[in-house]
Amino acid sequence: MKHLPKHLRPRWRYLVVGLESWPTADLSRGPFQRAVWYAAQNLLGDPGSADADLTVVRFRFAAGTGAAVVRVRRGEVERARAALACVDAIGDHPGGVRVRGVSGTIRA
Numbered sequence: 534m535k536h537l538p539k540h541l542r543p544r545w546r547y548l549v550v551g552l553e554s555w556p557t558a559d560l561s562r563g564p565f566q567r568a569v570w571y572a573a574q575n576l577l578g579d580p581g582s583a584d585a586d587l588t589v590v591r592f593r594f595a596a597g598t599g600a601a602v603v604r605v606r607r608g609e610v611e612r613a614r615a616a617l618a619c620v621d622a623i624g625d626h627p628g629g630v631r632v633r634g635v636s637g638t639i640r641a
Contacts, residue, residue, distance in 0.1 A: 544607035547590065547636050549600060550617060554628035556597035562589055564624035565601060573616040585609040587616065590639065602639060610635055 554560060566589045573582035584606065591602040605613040620630045 543586075545604050545637075546607050546610050547639050548603045548605060548610070548613060548617070548632050549634045549636070550603055551631045551633050552594055552599040552601060552623070552628060553631075554594075554597055554623065554626050558594075558597065558623075558626040558628070560594045560599065560623050560626060560628070562592035562601075565589055565592060568620050568623050569603065569617065572619040573613070576616045576619050577612055581612065582616070585613050585616065587613055600633075 552560070552565070569587050569589060570582070573585055573587050577585060586604075586606050586609075588604045589601055590604050591600075593599050593601070603613070603617065614632050617630050617632055620628070622628060
C-alpha cells in the first residue's frame with residue numbers, strides 16, 4: 534500500500550502536559566489516555582473528539598509529578614487544551630493537568 538503524499542498527510546501539534554497527583558499514586562499511560570478520551574468526548578462530543586484525535590505519545594510519572602506529550606490535529610489545539618483542562622482524575626486517583634507548551638514537533 535502506498536503512503537499519502539506530503540500535502541495530504543494530517544498535520545499534528547504536540548502538547549506538553551504537566552501532571553500532578555498524590556505521591557503514592559501509581560499512574561500509567563493507559564488510564565491517562567482513557568481520561569483524555571473521556572474528557573474530550575464529554576466536552577466536544579463524538580464528532581469534535583474525533584476531529585481533535587487526542588493521543589498520548591509519551592508518558593512519564595513518578596513521585597506525584599510527571600509529564601506527557603499529547604498529539605492533536607493542527608486546527609484543534611484550543612479545543613484540545615479545553616478538553617485537557619477538564620481532566621480531574623486519572624484512573625482512581627485525583628489529578629491535575631496543565632498544558633505547559635505547544636509545538637509542531639515532539640523534539641521541540
